[in-house]
Amino acid sequence: MHNVIKSWGYEEAEPMSMYTDIFRLGEGLIQKNGEPSGNYKTNPIIIGKIGKYAIKRIMFEDEFESLIKEFQEYEWAYLSGLTYWGRDNTAANQSKMYAMIFDLDGVTKKTLGSLLDGISIEFYPVPNYIVLSGHGLHLYYIFERPVALYPNIKSQLKRLKFALTDIIWNRNTSTDRAVQHQGINQAYRIAGGKTKVKGVRARAFKISSHPTTLEYLNGFVEPKYRIDESALYRESRMSLEEARELYPEWYERRIVRGEKPGTWKTNRALYDWWKAKMFEGAVCGHRYYCVMALAIFAIKCGIDESELREDAHHFVKMLNELNPDQPFFEADVESALDCYDERYITFPRKDLEKLTGIPMPERKRNHRDRQTHLQADWWSVEGETVENPCKKNRESALKEMRENGLIKGRPKGSGTKEAEVLAYFAEHPESTVRSAVEALGISKSTVQKWKPRKPHES
Numbered sequence: 001m002h003n004v005i006k007s008w009g010y011e012e013a014e015p016m017s018m019y020t021d022i023f024r025l026g027e028g029l030i031q032k033n034g035e036p037s038g039n040y041k042t043n044p045i046i047i048g049k050i051g052k053y054a055i056k057r058i059m060f061e062d063e064f065e066s067l068i069k070e071f072q073e074y075e076w077a078y079l080s081g082l083t084y085w086g087r088d089n090t091a092a093n094q095s096k097m098y099a100m101i102f103d104l105d106g107v108t109k110k111t112l113g114s115l116l117d118g119i120s121i122e123f124y125p126v127p128n129y130i131v132l133s134g135h136g137l138h139l140y141y142i143f144e145r146p147v148a149l150y151p152n153i154k155s156q157l158k159r160l161k162f163a164l165t166d167i168i169w170n171r172n173t174s175t176d177r178a179v180q181h182q183g184i185n186q187a188y189r190i191a192g193g194k195t196k197v198k199g200v201r202a203r204a205f206k207i208s209s210h211p212t213t214l215e216y217l218n219g220f221v222e223p224k225y226r227i228d229e230s231a232l233y234r235e236s237r238m239s240l241e242e243a244r245e246l247y248p249e250w251y252e253r254r255i256v257r258g259e260k261p262g263t264w265k266t267n268r269a270l271y272d273w274w275k276a277k278m279f280e281g282a283v284c285g286h287r288y289y290c291v292m293a294l295a296i297f298a299i300k301c302g303i304d305e306s307e308l309r310e311d312a313h314h315f316v317k318m319l320n321e322l323n324p325d326q327p328f329f330e331a332d333v334e335s336a337l338d339c340y341d342e343r344y345i346t347f348p349r350k351d352l353e354k355l356t357g358i359p360m361p362e363r364k365r366n367h368r369d370r371q372t373h374l375q376a377d378w379w380s381v382e383g384e385t386v387e388n389p390c391k392k393n394r395e396s397a398l399k400e401m402r403e404n405g406l407i408k409g410r411p412k413g414s415g416t417k418e419a420e421v422l423a424y425f426a427e428h429p430e431s432t433v434r435s436a437v438e439a440l441g442i443s444k445s446t447v448q449k450w451k452p453r454k455p456h457e458s
Helices: 002-007 015-023 061-071 109-120 151-168 214-218 240-246 248-256 269-281 287-301 305-321 330-339 349-356 370-375 390-403 416-427 433-440 444-450
Strands: 045-050 053-058 076-079 082-084 094-104 129-132 137-148 203-206 378-381 384-387
Touching (some): 045 061, 287 305, 305 330, 416 444
Antiparallel strands (some): 082 094, 094 137
């Protein structure tokens, strides 16, 4: 593959030369080890695997080169084009995007030539670097000025990246028809590091020295996918004192009591439904995102983290068997489980659908509640009685899930509510249902279900 790139006149680049360009090393933009935090600098975070252990390190500017050399010898190592606050590379800690990176799988000499041909005439946006990563390649677009990742810009960047992926990944540039849409937080194999192909290292090639701008990338997509550059750096200039005066309820709830932003949750039926869908529809190339979606649905459904982790690791064997030549590791699961975070609770359904490759149609319940709709064996549709189309898939998936240990009976702690309600009314026999709900913090329907009946109520 490298000979194809060289035939177009592009030279191979040293990994540190590429990372110096990306993170502007030497310009003091990222923090050095021991540097005071008052300058509000942030750092890239690298993750890797050595033996049985996954390792995560902050990439301080003065340690960058030594850490890159260290992680190049690991079984695998990944680095994104972002910097983060603190020690965790979570969405909540994102600070700046220094480079937008695209993954392209199913690359052959022919499709690589087609890609380079399209780049030469700017049919595709011109990247600054291309990294050959074993079975595929990565395109690096380094920004002239790092993009500050304020909440109002993250969703726009994700939308732009999805749209550009659909342009770059096509039948001329890849033999793989399953396009993989990846979020802005995705990390990629480091240049100079080991790949999944034994004895092959990831190699970087410099394509252009001209920095990328959002305006340039906007020019390749339809207006509806473009970044609103006027909103890029819009921050609230309101002080907390002003907010306390103008929004006293918000101030009391969020600042004084420390409550999290309002979100919605649903029952565990959605979580169990997704486990069944993973058995039915997971494919290689989307495995990581299937586990990521499992974590997001766990948050939406209030599933305990210990149960999520046990379920997720049960899937490793099945997901690995989808393509043993490209192993799926326990460490991949742990990385995906970073999305078990309240901030992902409103992650869009349509984006999950693209990332996982599994359809998530909106439910049309004909005025039924969700549980009744999904669990009914028969539906009435336009006056006709028809078998619930969910029934067959539901039963076969549940059977397979039981065999694989993913269904373990009643949810943990589900049998304690009866005891709580009975104990409360034994101590407060004249209490109302409403008082019990407030005292116990459980649902009205649960209290009504277990509240002892008086003789005249029986």
